[in-house]
Amino acid sequence: MSAPATFGPLAADGGTPVRERFLPVALPSVGEAEKQAVLETLESGWVTTGPKAIELGRRIAEASGAAQGLAVNSCTGALHLALAAWGIGPGDEVITSTWTFASTANVVIHCGAKVVLVDVDPRTKNLDPEKVARAITPRTKAIIAVDFAGQRAERRGGAHGRRVSSSASTFE
Numbered sequence: 001m002s003a004p005a006t007f008g009p010l011a012a013d014g015g016t017p018v019r020e021r022f023l024p025v026a027l028p029s030v031g032e033a034e035k036q037a038v039l040e041t042l043e044s045g046w047v048t049t050g051p052k053a054i055e056l057g058r059r060i061a062e063a064s065g066a067a068q069g070l071a072v073n074s075c076t077g078a079l080h081l082a083l084a085a086w087g088i089g090p091g092d093e094v095i096t097s098t099w100t101f102a103s104t105a106n107v108v109i110h111c112g113a114k115v116v117l118v119d120v121d122p123r124t125k126n127l128d129p130e131k132v133a134r135a136i137t138p139r140t141k142a143i144i145a146v147d148f149a150g151q152r153a154e155r156r157g158g159a160h161g162r163r164v165s166s167s168a169s170t171f172e
């Protein structure tokens with residue numbers, strides 16, 4: 001890959017790095033309360049499911065207004081569970097974004113359904129709603145929207161009568 005003439009060679013090609021230190025895009029916010037909660041959990045004897053996992057599920061339901069909440073081990077696990085709960089399988093199509101992490105497409109394949117990748121709006125990097133509308137077919141059962149870098153993707157899933165699941169991303 002070549003760099004624009006004004007910059008000289010890229011660092012990967014032996015040029016001078018533009019930064020000395022790694023620039024993190026999204027640092028986790030870990031304070032004393034979080035450290036204390038981890039210690040309490042380790043000392044409680046429950047390191048997998050247990051009271052904290054149940055409490056997290058309850059709080060997710062409370063915050064989202066859902067009837068029930070369930071804490072799982074990862075976003076991938078949550079997406080897979082949502083598709084399975086909706087009965088998505090062979091013969092179904094699920095739309096997701098081209099600007100994402102692999103698991104939003106992998107979970108569709110895990111369910112035996114077909115992944116339909118739809119391009120993003122170059123401004124927001126979120127799914128382009130017009131392109132989503134054009135990709136909908138009678139086989140479309142769900143849309144996995146990626147809320148890129150904390151921006152909520154526009155939702156029109158209800159209007160199309162399809163299930164909509166979210167996946168959040170903090171990286172660029």
Ligand SMILES: Cc1ncc(COP(=O)(O)O)c(C=O)c1O
Binds near residue numbers: 075077146168
């Ligand atoms: C948009 C998106 N969806 C899903 C995932 C998968 O998350 P997890 O590693 O918790 O399974 C990621 C992880 O980076 C992600 O960025």
